[in-house]
Amino acid sequence: MNYLGTDLRVVGTRPVRPDGVDKVTGRAQFGADMVMPGMLWGKVKRSPHAHARIVSIDASKALKLPGVRAVITAADLPNIESEEAFVGEGPMNFRDLSRNCMARDKALYEGHAVAAVCAISQAICDEALELIDVKYDVLPYVIDVEDAMKDDAPVLHEDLFTANVEPKPTKPSNIAKRVYFNKGDVEAGFKQADVIVEGRYTTEPVHQAYIEPHACLCSYGADGQCTVFSSSQGHFMVRSYVAKLLGIDISNIRCTPAEIGGGFGGKTLVYLEPLALALSKKCGRPVKMQMTREEVFRASGPTSGATMEVKLGAKKDGTIVAAKHVLKYQAGAFPGSPIQPGCMCGFAMYDLPNIEVLGYDVVSNRPKVAAYRAPGAPIASFAVECALDDLARKLGMDPIEIREKNGAKSGTKTHYGPTHQNIGYLATLEAAKNSAHWKSPLKPGQGRGIATGFWFNIGGESSAAVHVAEDGTVVAVSGSPDIGGSRASIGMMVAEALQIPAEKVRTIVADTASIGFTHVTGGSRVTFATGMAATMAAEKVVDQLKQRAAMIWDITPDAVDWRDGQAFPAGTNAGAFEPLSLAEIALKAARTGGPVTSEVSVNAQGAGPGFGAHICDVEVDKETGQVTIVRYTAVQDVGRAIHPSYVEGQIQGGAVQGIGWALNEEYIYDKDGRMDNPGFLDYRCPVASDLPMIEAILVEVPNPRHPFGARGVGEVPIIPPMAAVGNAIRDAIGLRMASLPMSPPKVRKALDVANGDD
Amino acid sequence: MSKHHVSTTINGEPVEFLCETQQTMLDTLRDVLGLTGSKEGCASGDCGACTIILDGKIVCSCLMLGVEAEGKTITTIEGIAQGDHLHPVQQKFLEHAALQCGFCTPGFIVAAKALLDENPNPTETEARYWLAGNLCRCTGYDKIIRAVMDAAADMRGAAQ
Numbered sequence: 011m012n013y014l015g016t017d018l019r020v021v022g023t024r025p026v027r028p029d030g031v032d033k034v035t036g037r038a039q040f041g042a043d044m045v046m047p048g049m050l051w052g053k054v055k056r057s058p059h060a061h062a063r064i065v066s067i068d069a070s071k072a073l074k075l076p077g078v079r080a081v082i083t084a085a086d087l088p089n090i091e092s093e094e095a096f097v098g099e100g101p102m103n104f105r106d107l108s109r110n111c112m113a114r115d116k117a118l119y120e121g122h123a124v125a126a127v128c129a130i131s132q133a134i135c136d137e138a139l140e141l142i143d144v145k146y147d148v149l150p151y152v153i154d155v156e157d158a159m160k161d162d163a164p165v166l167h168e169d170l171f172t173a174n175v176e177p178k179p180t181k182p183s184n185i186a187k188r189v190y191f192n193k194g195d196v197e198a199g200f201k202q203a204d205v206i207v208e209g210r211y212t213t214e215p216v217h218q219a220y221i222e223p224h225a226c227l228c229s230y231g232a233d234g235q236c237t238v239f240s241s242s243q244g245h246f247m248v249r250s251y252v253a254k255l256l257g258i259d260i261s262n263i264r265c266t267p268a269e270i271g272g273g274f275g276g277k278t279l280v281y282l283e284p285l286a287l288a289l290s291k292k293c294g295r296p297v298k299m300q301m302t303r304e305e306v307f308r309a310s311g312p313t314s315g316a317t318m319e320v321k322l323g324a325k326k327d328g329t330i331v332a333a334k335h336v337l338k339y340q341a342g343a344f345p346g347s348p349i350q351p352g353c354m355c356g357f358a359m360y361d362l363p364n365i366e367v368l369g370y371d372v373v374s375n376r377p378k379v380a381a382y383r384a385p386g387a388p389i390a391s392f393a394v395e396c397a398l399d400d401l402a403r404k405l406g407m408d409p410i411e412i413r414e415k416n417g418a419k420s421g422t423k424t425h426y427g428p429t430h431q432n433i434g435y436l437a438t439l440e441a442a443k444n445s446a447h448w449k450s451p452l453k454p455g456q457g458r459g460i461a462t463g464f465w466f467n468i469g470g471e472s473s474a475a476v477h478v479a480e481d482g483t484v485v486a487v488s489g490s491p492d493i494g495g496s497r498a499s500i501g502m503m504v505a506e507a508l509q510i511p512a513e514k515v516r517t518i519v520a521d522t523a524s525i526g527f528t529h530v531t532g533g534s535r536v537t538f539a540t541g542m543a544a545t546m547a548a549e550k551v552v553d554q555l556k557q558r559a560a561m562i563w564d565i566t567p568d569a570v571d572w573r574d575g576q577a578f579p580a581g582t583n584a585g586a587f588e589p590l591s592l593a594e595i596a597l598k599a600a601r602t603g604g605p606v607t608s609e610v611s612v613n614a615q616g617a618g619p620g621f622g623a624h625i626c627d628v629e630v631d632k633e634t635g636q637v638t639i640v641r642y643t644a645v646q647d648v649g650r651a652i653h654p655s656y657v658e659g660q661i662q663g664g665a666v667q668g669i670g671w672a673l674n675e676e677y678i679y680d681k682d683g684r685m686d687n688p689g690f691l692d693y694r695c696p697v698a699s700d701l702p703m704i705e706a707i708l709v710e711v712p713n714p715r716h717p718f719g720a721r722g723v724g725e726v727p728i729i730p731p732m733a734a735v736g737n738a739i740r741d742a743i744g745l746r747m748a749s750l751p752m753s754p755p756k757v758r759k760a761l762d763v764a765n766g767d768d
Numbered sequence: 769m770s771k772h773h774v775s776t777t778i779n780g781e782p783v784e785f786l787c788e789t790q791q792t793m794l795d796t797l798r799d800v801l802g803l804t805g806s807k808e809g810c811a812s813g814d815c816g817a818c819t820i821i822l823d824g825k826i827v828c829s830c831l832m833l834g835v836e837a838e839g840k841t842i843t844t845i846e847g848i849a850q851g852d853h854l855h856p857v858q859q860k861f862l863e864h865a866a867l868q869c870g871f872c873t874p875g876f877i878v879a880a881k882a883l884l885d886e887n888p889n890p891t892e893t894e895a896r897y898w899l900a901g902n903l904c905r906c907t908g909y910d911k912i913i914r915a916v917m918d919a920a921a922d923m924r925g926a927a928q
Contacts, residue, residue, distance in 0.1 A: 026862045026863065029870070031854070031862070033867055034861050034867070034877055035805070035845065036804070036844070036845035036874045040871055042798075042807075042808065133788065220869070220905055221815055221904070222809065223808070223809070269869070269871075271869050272868075272869045272905050273869075274905070303812065303814075493868070494868035495865065653865075655865035658865075658910075659868055659908075660868075662908035667905065689814060690809075690810050690903060695903055696908075697900040697901075697902075698896040703910050704910045
């Protein structure tokens with residue numbers, strides 16, 4: 011059923027989330043909070059070298075240490091063949107994932123796991139790690155993406171030949187893949203242009219920096235049945251990966267989702283679970299593992315850093331006639347940067363006749379990248395949205411006007427194939443233009459910037475169930491880990507379909523043995539896809555409740571109406587019966603056919619794309635180079651906000667992550683290829699005193715493919731900030747900062763160069 | 769290596785425990801006493817997820833040794849609510865949706881309670897600087913600051 015245009019009583023309100031009290035009282039159990047009887051601790055020995063052949067690993071001394079129970083290396087794990095995996099978010103190969111969890115033959119980055127130990131205490135684990143003797147043959151390494159593409163660069167993988175190149179290369183290289191999109195004739199387009207802008211842009215890898223480090227507790231039974239309790243963005247994803255990497259039947263693994271302390275894409279793959287389970291198998295005891303913050307930085311995925319070139323050409327009236335984008339993305343030690351979506355997203359907001367996009371996926375001696383919120387898009391859009399701002403300036407045009415003039419609408423064919431349908435880009439720009447922020451004057455010395463962003467959003471496989479309890483209250487069961495309030499939105503959609511108050515629905519997240527398969531919490535898909543499954547399950551329950559009422563009244567189900575959470579006779583012809591409440595029907599369930607319950611699994615299609623426009627005001631301290639955000643507004647088409655507070659929260663949080671990406675966050679390497687800043691002191695995430703309030707403006711252009719019109723909202727808000735901040739700095743000091751982060755030393759340096767002081 | 773016997777007061781109750789010399793207060797709370805509401809986000813005093821109140825002052829429990837609890841009075845997140853009666857800061861976090869994943873939430877609530885104990889009428893800027901030692905990666909701090917300011921207003925109203 012589609013509820014668009016109907017009066018809604020729950021959707022759009024702001025109830026307290028079902029898991030709220032647990033989380034404000036410290037009762038919620040996250041990855042590291044669970045214990046089991048007989049539990050041991052596990053820890054990982056990591057490579058101190060950026061690139062090295064592993065000559066030998068001798069664990070004999072460690073194993074003699076009292077309290078140590080087992081040591082594993084790659085020799086204890088199956089040697090997995092190359093096979094593409096469609097399990098998490100973004101491209102993955104089972105062999106690469108296995109070798110990322112535990113190095114085999116070569117360590118490919120500083121922090122790469124080479125062995126793991128379990129013992130009766132964390133202190134003994136630490137001591138044992140020191141006693142594991144690993145002999146390395148240290149190899150030349152490469153960190154920078156363009157260095158890694160050179161002919162004489164150290165090659166990470168002898169069997170890596172660039173894909174999508176004809177003829178197939180004869181030599182291995184670090185370029186894993188070439189991506190190419192072409193629409194129209196870009197060179198002919200540039201010939202028609204009156205004005206051309208060009209720019210070269212760089213971004214650094216940034217970490218998702220979820221506050222909860224990776225953690226798990228795994229137990230391998232003597233009968234081969236395993237339990238995994240871990241913090242992830244998909245317990246079915248964990249189950250699939252662990253099964254494949256350890257050669258276990260999927261049905262023998264039961265994964266229970268812990269509460270997840272942030273993920274942002276970074277918990278859509280596994281690091282510790284296969285190691286903990288392998289250790290548990292070896293020693294016969296449950297094993298708990300948790301990363302330190304330093305390990306999170308050194309060994310779990312940041313997103314790519316990149317080098318890009320953009321060229322835009324326009325007529326005098328602002329019509330863009332040609333657009334070209336070259337993107338080189340770091341993949342880390344194994345192929346799989348988000349280069350594909352990067353190549354798709356930069357120009358997806360625009361209706362342009364001639365587009366050429368060329369991208370490269372490049373490995374280097376850095377931790378393997380993982381998905382990070384709209385993977386690939388923020389990087390691409392930083393370059394494109396800055397270049398577009400330069401173009402508008404050169405044309406003397408308002409930056410919103412140039413976007414309106416060239417903006418994508420329903421019917422615009424993208425350069426990567428699909429045609430946009432039911433999109434809200436122009437509505438988003440309109441809302442930005444009409445915002446109090448855009449209309450407000452700036453104070454002297456301040457600058458204002460605007461930038462926009464696009465994300466596909468996805469649907470996919472999801473399962474949900476609805477159970478009516480004996481007293482008529484309702485339990486909604488979701489297969490999606492709740493990372494930002496999805497229990498609330500799913501419970502609200504169920505309540506809406508049943509026409510009962512949100513408080514009457516308790517939503518839980520079930521383990522892999524208790525609900526149907528559900529894809530990861532990622533791609534902004536949960537409220538859309540799992541929400542769709544939950545709504546359908548609730549509708550089936552309504553059908554059953556009507557049938558039960560019909561049975562009690564001895565009339566046909568067609569003659570029963572469901573409203574206000576009660577069954578009514580459909581009209582006077584149906585008979586004169588007092589309405590039956592959910593509780594009354596539930597009480598009689600045993601006599602009318604048994605429990606009232608429904609589980610629905612879907613492969614949801616039609617996730618509506620999302621668009622955002624961010625407005626940023628800055629002040630720049632010309633003495634220190636420090637940039638202060640003084641006002642920030644994020645406008646986004648959200649389709650329909652199920653729980654507006656959590657929608658705003660997604661937008662505010664994404665914007666602030668983007669502000670961190672813009673101004674401070676970066677991986678810094680020393681001369682030996684080791685990360686210099688693997689902690690929150692030196693890897694500087696935004697804190698409360700850095701920021702103003704973040705105004706979120708919700709535009710609602712309903713997505714007709716979702717029962718309530720919802721679009722995914724979590725990813726779009728991290729796309730515009732880097733360019734919005736950069737364009738504001740450009741406005742304030744007249745300089746284009748083309749290299750992220752726009753940190754105080756870099757801004758100061760740019761000012762010095764401009765003043766001729768350098 | 770023998771363990772140390774420590775006598776202290778946690779969440780209003782006398783507590784005795786044994787801990788190792790190098791064990792932090794955070795590890796002691798989590799692994800010895802089963803008080804897992806305090807979280808480890810960094811173990812270096814940068815994220816504030818392990819914030820506790822020690823003799824009236826907030827500290828990162830990861831920067832304190834378990835043995836240092838001897839004779840002290842400690843409040844952890846588990847001691848902020850009175851039974852099922854939530855502290856106003858907790859209530860306002862729920863009403864304002866000031867949490868998403870909820871991992872940093874215990875640290876923020878403990879720190880915010882300490883702020884309001886010391887300064888019942890903070891400005892937004894004061895609240896932002898007081899909470900600058902607590903990292904949140906989900907919310908962008910907007911709703912957290914609103915929740916704290918609203919809790920402060922509520923508590924001042926109740927005190928009158």
